[in-house]
Amino acid sequence: MSDTAxxxxxALIGIGLIGSSIARGVRQKGLAEEIVCSARxxxxxxxxxxxxxxDHAYEHSADAVKGAxxxxxxxxxxxxxxxxxxxxxxxxxxxxxSDVGSVKKTVVDSIEPHIPEGVDxxxxxxxxxxxxSGPAAGFAELFQxxxxxxxxxxxSRDEAVEKLSDFWAALGSNVETMDPKHHDLxxxxxxxxxxxxxxxxxxxxxxxxxxxxxxxIKYSAGGFRDFTxxxxxxxxxxxxxFLHNKDAVLEMLGRFTEDLSALxxxxxxDDGDTLFQMFSRTRAIRRQIIDAGQETAETDFGRxxxxxxx
Amino acid sequence: MSDTAxxxxxALIGIGLIGSSIARGVRQKGLAEEIVCSARxxxxxxxxxxxxxxDHAYEHSADAVKGAxxxxxxxxxxxxxxxxxxxxxxxxxxxxxSDVGSVKKTVVDSIEPHIPEGVDxxxxxxxxxxxxSGPAAGFAELFQxxxxxxxxxxxSRDEAVEKLSDFWAALGSNVETMDPKHHDLxxxxxxxxxxxxxxxxxxxxxxxxxxxxxxxIKYSAGGFRDFTxxxxxxxxxxxxxFLHNKDAVLEMLGRFTEDLSALxxxxxxDDGDTLFQMFSRTRAIRRQIIDAGQETAETDFGRxxxxxxx
Numbered sequence: 227m228s229d230t231a232x233x234x235x236x237a238l239i240g241i242g243l244i245g246s247s248i249a250r251g252v253r254q255k256g257l258a259e260e261i262v263c264s265a266r267x268x269x270x271x272x273x274x275x276x277x278x279x280x281d282h283a284y285e286h287s288a289d290a291v292k293g294a295x296x297x298x299x300x301x302x303x304x305x306x307x308x309x310x311x312x313x314x315x316x317x318x319x320x321x322x323x324s325d326v327g328s329v330k331k332t333v334v335d336s337i338e339p340h341i342p343e344g345v346d347x348x349x350x351x352x353x354x355x356x357x358x359s360g361p362a363a364g365f366a367e368l369f370q371x372x373x374x375x376x377x378x379x380x381x382s383r384d385e386a387v388e389k390l391s392d393f394w395a396a397l398g399s400n401v402e403t404m405d406p407k408h409h410d411l412x413x414x415x416x417x418x419x420x421x422x423x424x425x426x427x428x429x430x431x432x433x434x435x436x437x438x439x440x441x442x443i444k445y446s447a448g449g450f451r452d453f454t455x456x457x458x459x460x461x462x463x464x465x466x467x468f469l470h471n472k473d474a475v476l477e478m479l480g481r482f483t484e485d486l487s488a489l490x491x492x493x494x495x496d497d498g499d500t501l502f503q504m505f506s507r508t509r510a511i512r513r514q515i516i517d518a519g520q521e522t523a524e525t526d527f528g529r530x531x532x533x534x535x536x
Numbered sequence: 537m538s539d540t541a542x543x544x545x546x547a548l549i550g551i552g553l554i555g556s557s558i559a560r561g562v563r564q565k566g567l568a569e570e571i572v573c574s575a576r577x578x579x580x581x582x583x584x585x586x587x588x589x590x591d592h593a594y595e596h597s598a599d600a601v602k603g604a605x606x607x608x609x610x611x612x613x614x615x616x617x618x619x620x621x622x623x624x625x626x627x628x629x630x631x632x633x634s635d636v637g638s639v640k641k642t643v644v645d646s647i648e649p650h651i652p653e654g655v656d657x658x659x660x661x662x663x664x665x666x667x668x669s670g671p672a673a674g675f676a677e678l679f680q681x682x683x684x685x686x687x688x689x690x691x692s693r694d695e696a697v698e699k700l701s702d703f704w705a706a707l708g709s710n711v712e713t714m715d716p717k718h719h720d721l722x723x724x725x726x727x728x729x730x731x732x733x734x735x736x737x738x739x740x741x742x743x744x745x746x747x748x749x750x751x752x753i754k755y756s757a758g759g760f761r762d763f764t765x766x767x768x769x770x771x772x773x774x775x776x777x778f779l780h781n782k783d784a785v786l787e788m789l790g791r792f793t794e795d796l797s798a799l800x801x802x803x804x805x806d807d808g809d810t811l812f813q814m815f816s817r818t819r820a821i822r823r824q825i826i827d828a829g830q831e832t833a834e835t836d837f838g839r840x841x842x843x844x845x846x
Contacts, residue, residue, distance in 0.1 A: 304808075328758070353758050356836040357822070363835070372757055402754075412751045415741050417758025422799060423733055424759070428818040430788070430795045431725050441722045443824050444712075447682055448638070448663050448727025449734070451831045452762050454822035461815035468803045468811055478740070479800055483793065485740045489732060490789055493778045498614075501778055505771035508738040512667070512764035514753050521761045525673070526666040527837035 232393060233258040237294035239287045239309055241265050241274045242460070243355060244326045245300030246364030249279040251397040254366045264290035274361045288316045296393070299325035299337070304466035307336035314340045322386050323347045328413060328463070329471040330377040330406035338381055346386035349377045351409065352399060353417070357458040370398035371519055377406040414474035418467055419482055422475070424456035425464070542703060543568040547604035549597045549619055551575050551584045552770070553665060554636045555610030556674030559589040561707040564676045574600035584671045598626045606703070609635035609647070614776035617646035624650045632696050633657045638723060638773070639781040640687040640716035648691055656696035659687045659716065661723070662709060667768040680708035681829055687716040724784035728777055729792055732785070734766035735774070 236258040238245040245263060252258050263280045264287040265271045271283035284290040291297050291313045299306055306325065317323070323345060327333045334349050341347045354372035356363065374394040378387050391401045404412070431442045431450065442450065468475055492500040515521045522528060546568040548555040555573060562568050573590045574597040575581045581593035594600040601607050601623045609616055616635065627633070633655060637643045644659050651657045664682035666673065684704040688697050701711045714722070741752045741760065752760065778785055802810040825831045832838060 353755050355758075358835055373754055375755070408746075412747050412755055413758060415737075415744060415747055416752055416755040416760040420737060420759035420763055423737065423796065424762075425815050425818050426796045426799055427725075427730060427733065427792055428821055429814055430792045432817065432821060433795075434725060434791075436718075437722050437725055439821075439824075442726055443821070443828050443830065444683055445663050445685070445722055445726040446825045446830050448665075448723060449730035449766050450726040451822075451825050452734075452766060453730055454818070454825055454831070455837065456759050456762060457815075457818040458822040459815075461812050461819075464815050465808050465811040469806055469808055472803055472806075475803060476800065479796075481744075482737055482740045483796065485743075486733065486736045486789075486793065489736055490786065493782055493785060496779055496782075498775050498779055501775040502771050504739055505735050505767075505769075505774050507742065508735050508764070508767040509771075511738055511742060511749075511753070512761075512768040514749075515756045515761050515764055518753050520753065520756050521764070522839050525668055527765065527839060529832050529837060 231256055231259045232389075232396070233296040235260040235262065235294040235296070237290040237297045238263040238280070239290065239297065239299045239313075240301035241270060241280065241283070241361045242300060243359050243363045244352065244368075245298070246274065246277070246279050246361040247366065247368040248298065248300070248326075248397070250364055250366035251369060253279065255396050257393065257396055258296065262290050262294070270361060277361060279361065279364070287313050291316050291318075291321075293318055295321050297321060297323045299323075299327065302463045302466040303327040303329055303333055303470050306333055307340075310337040310340035314342055317342055317345050319344045321345050322389060324350050324390055326350060326352055328417065328467045330375075330409040332470040334377065334379045334406050338379055341381050346381060346383055347379070348382040348386050348390045349379065349406065350390060350394065351375045351377070351413070352394065353413075354399075355459070357455050359460040359463075367398065369394070372399055374399040374401050375409055376401060376403045377409050378403060379406065410471050410474045411477075414471060414478040418471055418475050419478045421456055421459060421464055422468065422479065423482070424453040427453055428457040541566055541569045542699075542706070543606040545570040545572065545604040545606070547600040547607045548573040548590070549600065549607065549609045549623075550611035551580060551590065551593070551671045552610060553669050553673045554662065554678075555608070556584065556587070556589050556671040557676065557678040558608065558610070558636075558707070560674055560676035561679060563589065565706050567703065567706055568606065572600050572604070580671060587671060589671065589674070597623050601626050601628075601631075603628055605631050607631060607633045609633075609637065612773045612776040613637040613639055613643055613780050616643055617650075620647040620650035624652055627652055627655050629654045631655050632699060634660045634700055636660060636662055638727065638777045640685075640719040642780040644687065644689045644716050648689055651691050656691060656693055657689070658692040658696050658700045659689065660700060660704065661685045661687070661719065662704065663723075663727070664709075665769070667765050669770040669773075677708065679704070682709055684709040684711050685719055686711060686713045687719050688713060689716065720781050720784045721787075724781060724788040728781055728785050729788045731766055731769060731774055732778065732789065733792070734763040737763050738767040
């Protein structure tokens with residue numbers, strides 16, 4: 227990046243984990259001269275200001291976007307349509323509008339109709355996050371070496387796509403472009419269905435009457451605890467993800483349950499060969515994820531103490 | 537523990553991740569004067585000797601157990617019955633026989649009939665492990681602050697249970713006793729079903745034709761990569777676990793799929809309230825697992841770089 231800021235004023239609509247991580251990264255790299263946000267609750271605005279991640283925090287998004295040349299939606303995707311409608315009359319000519327939503331087809335459909343002439347819209351999804359929520363949970367390095375997927379649509383001029391791509395690259399991300407529908411299919415299997423089944427098994431365990439909750443907690447090191455991390459993710463955000471990526475999630479979930487039925491049948495009929503074969507081929511995938519730099523190679527995510535033989 | 541070794545000779549049947557971790561821990565704490573193992577393959581015996589974790593490595597378990605006052609089965613549970621039959625004539629009077637299997641009811645049923653008069657048998661399950669396999673993957677601290685569940689049965693005298701309990705406590709574990717059948721039910725939900733669904737979703741992702749494997753790998757940071765860690769666990773061990781804990785796994789799996797169908801239906805019918813409610817109550821469980829010392833509180837398992845605000 228050059229020495230001069232890429233943007234004059236960045237307006238973040240919502241300032242949770244992702245919004246505040248963007249704010250920190252932008253400040254650290256000097257990508258915008260001014261950073262403002264909007265947040266509905268007084269408490270969130272207060273925390274954002276106290277953390278010093280924004281210069282101003284507004285209650286209404288229409289106030290935040292005034293004079294901004296980059297506007298990024300960082301609220302749950304279910305809110306996008308209404309917010310787009312509200313801010314539309316206040317958008318600056320030449321401004322670039324984007325988002326960070328985990329689904330893209332419905333996001334494009336709900337924002338794009340409101341984008342006025344002379345304003346660019348490029349939907350984006352930084353594939354990064356943690357199980358924590360809120361402005362205090364953010365950190366500048368969140369996007370480092372993670373992928374950010376841009377899904378250009380009718381109102382995305384090439385220059386705008388390039389500008390947003392530079393922005394995310396400056397935050398440390400690898401940038402890729404994709405068709406919105408294809409994005410939703412890819413993320414359904416790499417993110418949405420994994421979250422759904424993690425939430426689900428934690429719920430199942432919580433409901434048991436033969437096994438106490440204290441037993442579930444005590445013996446969670448056997449595998450269960452990994453799932454609880456994902457199942458601790460923000461409920462509002464994830465509710466909206468499932469409602470807005472319904473088709474792809476239901477499709478992938480259908481395949482998942484079909485495959486699970488086959489494993490269930492193999493267990494019932496003592497078919498060890500089918501189980502062994504299945505359990506053998508899944509190892510290779512982890513190796514590739516580690517090699518691709520998307521995962522730590524450390525045993526047990528580094529939770530295991532270092533051993534003498536390692 | 538006292539200054540004198542608790543056991544004269546420890547014989548480990550099998551020397552993979554768990555066996556070699558026991559050997560390292562026992563050596564570090566001085567719990568046995570001599571440590572030997574048996575392993576079918578020459579290569580495993582060579583590695584175990586080279587690592588210096590055992591004093592002798594035998595091909596046949598019958599040779600390893602001679603003169604041992606503590607014998608621990610550390611092979612996949614499907615091998616236990618045959619090994620018990622083979623070693624029975626060679627067991628020392630007064631010896632204590634145990635195991636580390638992840639299921640307990642069938643383990644007791646397959647070992648106990650072979651235990652001769654004057655020999656004690658106490659089944660045990662250290663709830664600890666990593667996704668790595670083999671003798672080189674072991675480390676002495678693996679059992680530190682983890683639970684070890686003893687499931688005493690007909691041939692477990694109280695003194696023997698106490699002796700084994702002291703042994704595991706000396707390796708750093710918290711020890712609990714439980715009925716074998718109840719153990720299998722608890723572990724079905726805290727470990728076995730989580731492993732099955734992790735293996736399953738990684739398999740489902742591997743089979744897709746609309747989404748390439750390279751896309752699955754690139755965008756795995758959205759949640760999928762956590763599942764691949766569990767799905768990288770030892771295939772032989774896990775095949776045996778499912779075949780030997782069939783009833784409890786099928787019971788828990790039935791509940792899991794029932795609950796998943798309800799979530800699937802909520803998505804299909806845009807029932808955001810059901811989703812939100814479900815996603816909200818699962819957060820509390822993770823908090824409790826962290827408070828119980830069974831998990832790290834670090835964001836993203838500590839994979840996320842430290843942020844300015846943390």
